[in-house]
Amino acid sequence: MLSTQIVMARRPSGPLTQDDFRTETVAVPERPADHVLLRTILVSVAPAARAVMQGPTYRPQLQPGEAIPASVLGEVVAGPPGGPRIGSIVGAAAAWQEYSTVPVDQTWPIAPVGRLSHHLGPLGRNGLTAYFGVSEVGAVQAGQTVLVSGAAGGVGHLAGQLARAAGARVVGITGSAAKNEFLRDRLGYAAAIDRRSPTFDDDLKAACPDGVSVYFDTVGGPLLGRVLPVLTRHARIVCCGVTAQYDADRPLPGPPDLAVTLIAKSLRMQGFLVADFQPRWAQAQRILHDLEHSGALTFVEDIRPGLAAASAALVEMFDGGNVGQLAVRLAPDPATWSAGLPTAQDDPSDAP
Amino acid sequence: MLSTQIVMARRPSGPLTQDDFRTETVAVPERPADHVLLRTILVSVAPAARAVMQGPTYRPQLQPGEAIPASVLGEVVAGPPGGPRIGSIVGAAAAWQEYSTVPVDQTWPIAPVGRLSHHLGPLGRNGLTAYFGVSEVGAVQAGQTVLVSGAAGGVGHLAGQLARAAGARVVGITGSAAKNEFLRDRLGYAAAIDRRSPTFDDDLKAACPDGVSVYFDTVGGPLLGRVLPVLTRHARIVCCGVTAQYDADRPLPGPPDLAVTLIAKSLRMQGFLVADFQPRWAQAQRILHDLEHSGALTFVEDIRPGLAAASAALVEMFDGGNVGQLAVRLAPDPATWSAGLPTAQDDPSDAP
Numbered sequence: 001m002l003s004t005q006i007v008m009a010r011r012p013s014g015p016l017t018q019d020d021f022r023t024e025t026v027a028v029p030e031r032p033a034d035h036v037l038l039r040t041i042l043v044s045v046a047p048a049a050r051a052v053m054q055g056p057t058y059r060p061q062l063q064p065g066e067a068i069p070a071s072v073l074g075e076v077v078a079g080p081p082g083g084p085r086i087g088s089i090v091g092a093a094a095a096w097q098e099y100s101t102v103p104v105d106q107t108w109p110i111a112p113v114g115r116l117s118h119h120l121g122p123l124g125r126n127g128l129t130a131y132f133g134v135s136e137v138g139a140v141q142a143g144q145t146v147l148v149s150g151a152a153g154g155v156g157h158l159a160g161q162l163a164r165a166a167g168a169r170v171v172g173i174t175g176s177a178a179k180n181e182f183l184r185d186r187l188g189y190a191a192a193i194d195r196r197s198p199t200f201d202d203d204l205k206a207a208c209p210d211g212v213s214v215y216f217d218t219v220g221g222p223l224l225g226r227v228l229p230v231l232t233r234h235a236r237i238v239c240c241g242v243t244a245q246y247d248a249d250r251p252l253p254g255p256p257d258l259a260v261t262l263i264a265k266s267l268r269m270q271g272f273l274v275a276d277f278q279p280r281w282a283q284a285q286r287i288l289h290d291l292e293h294s295g296a297l298t299f300v301e302d303i304r305p306g307l308a309a310a311s312a313a314l315v316e317m318f319d320g321g322n323v324g325q326l327a328v329r330l331a332p333d334p335a336t337w338s339a340g341l342p343t344a345q346d347d348p349s350d351a352p
Numbered sequence: 353m354l355s356t357q358i359v360m361a362r363r364p365s366g367p368l369t370q371d372d373f374r375t376e377t378v379a380v381p382e383r384p385a386d387h388v389l390l391r392t393i394l395v396s397v398a399p400a401a402r403a404v405m406q407g408p409t410y411r412p413q414l415q416p417g418e419a420i421p422a423s424v425l426g427e428v429v430a431g432p433p434g435g436p437r438i439g440s441i442v443g444a445a446a447a448w449q450e451y452s453t454v455p456v457d458q459t460w461p462i463a464p465v466g467r468l469s470h471h472l473g474p475l476g477r478n479g480l481t482a483y484f485g486v487s488e489v490g491a492v493q494a495g496q497t498v499l500v501s502g503a504a505g506g507v508g509h510l511a512g513q514l515a516r517a518a519g520a521r522v523v524g525i526t527g528s529a530a531k532n533e534f535l536r537d538r539l540g541y542a543a544a545i546d547r548r549s550p551t552f553d554d555d556l557k558a559a560c561p562d563g564v565s566v567y568f569d570t571v572g573g574p575l576l577g578r579v580l581p582v583l584t585r586h587a588r589i590v591c592c593g594v595t596a597q598y599d600a601d602r603p604l605p606g607p608p609d610l611a612v613t614l615i616a617k618s619l620r621m622q623g624f625l626v627a628d629f630q631p632r633w634a635q636a637q638r639i640l641h642d643l644e645h646s647g648a649l650t651f652v653e654d655i656r657p658g659l660a661a662a663s664a665a666l667v668e669m670f671d672g673g674n675v676g677q678l679a680v681r682l683a684p685d686p687a688t689w690s691a692g693l694p695t696a697q698d699d700p701s702d703a704p
Contacts, residue, residue: 273615273616
């Protein structure tokens, strides 16, 4: 059986380009006994894909010729007895490819809640990152001003809305005027400013007249140094992504006066992984789904057709072009998928 | 009345030298009605003095010709009715000078506990910084490995001992072999390593085979980047000083991969000021005094005679030469001072 895949053609030097990718058709390797064979329905297009192309981060460095790693939602074509049911849909850490063989213990069930595509983002890792980042690490309170960087991104657009739902006044930072308009008009942000504007520092002060109590940072890099002046005493910096760092071939320097400011303002800066909150994933998914169902939360998706669209989508993501959860669809939702509302009897996925 | 003082002769360029100071004798300004006139007994020699010589930090930038700011313990020579008793000893934010006029509300009482000099450091701001940094911000637990930078300094030597008293295994970082020997042999550190050693990174790994759960950072700057690899998941970085930064004429860059590591290891990095814990100062002083009295905590003092010694002491501090609390004595403890053990009836200072 043949499978088309997108691989890294070369290690990127500087900002990502289409020339860093190549499409190949390869034979699907024989399935080991404890693996499932998945037919890909949807794949994520996520900043982490860029990161592993550059160097080791949370996972080993990708080598030229290897397929781009991604979260996948796929239909089980074959698998061992006792494994996921043939024809059912599971999530898996796989790659930008039509077929994947994945160890059973590296797949996770998908609860019949919401749209299938939601499980790649708003009900998956990005939604959980936003949820635990806002409610636990940031501990956002009503009346606070919450600032979100990468505010239109897969995590950011949910974090900002969750903070607003908690009663905060939310200000977003993005890389374009069009995104900012979308955040203000469609997602209820109080203000949104352009990090590329020459008047950024003044814009930020004007947008946050009472200062910022929680800075939800999805981009990392030098932007933090420009946000420090508007943080209030005892503010929290929630580190949940370093996408600015991902698209660079060398580490970006941190703000030079960071520790001085952390001390002078008694700030807390904290990183986290969704894995830290694993026992509460199912509960959080339910809350996210209910908020979306009630209209308090809008899941913004940008799903492009065809595997070939994936590399262009990733390049565009780092160029600041996309809004919401970015993914690529290889096949329609199968008939075996039927979404419903969660009930107390449901058993939502506990392993996004 | 005349008063000798040490002033900033010029703004330092690069590492501090004696030429950055000048001794002057000036007339003591007339005392405003709401001020006390203090005769200095002891003055602190503290990293913050270096910081204000460079630029604005927690307080405005010092100008050439102005006396070096310092904490002072002094005898009240004159003051308004209802103010501190004439002849009593108070603490004050003043300067390296024989006489100071200070607003009454910027002085604080000194409880008759421990030695008078202890109130400049171990029972004053440095002791409280170590205490709240270890017990609250770091939340040190028995069995953890705690790493302290500037480990022989006024704050560091207390923080390490407090962590050890809490049951932690304590590793120190200093700038000299002699200090390290002192920490190991006299203060109960499990290990102590030299940040200037060419094998520092390996030394650090060897000294912390189980990793580091709490990094108590009194120096700031690039050292953090070299400590990140040994931090365990969910470790805490307690930012309580940036002395490395103080002795530089431009900001030192932060570690480039800080946010990446904060996320990958779910780290918390937190700054604080002793002012954050003001309601608990008296309680903490009592605990510090009791620990010292019982032998669990050694207050290391380095008190040099004569105001003229102050500038050389500060230069030496940044050159890595001193151990423990550095101070300068201008006069003997007066007869009005009588130290005793604290009792429930005592009213320890609530404003170091």
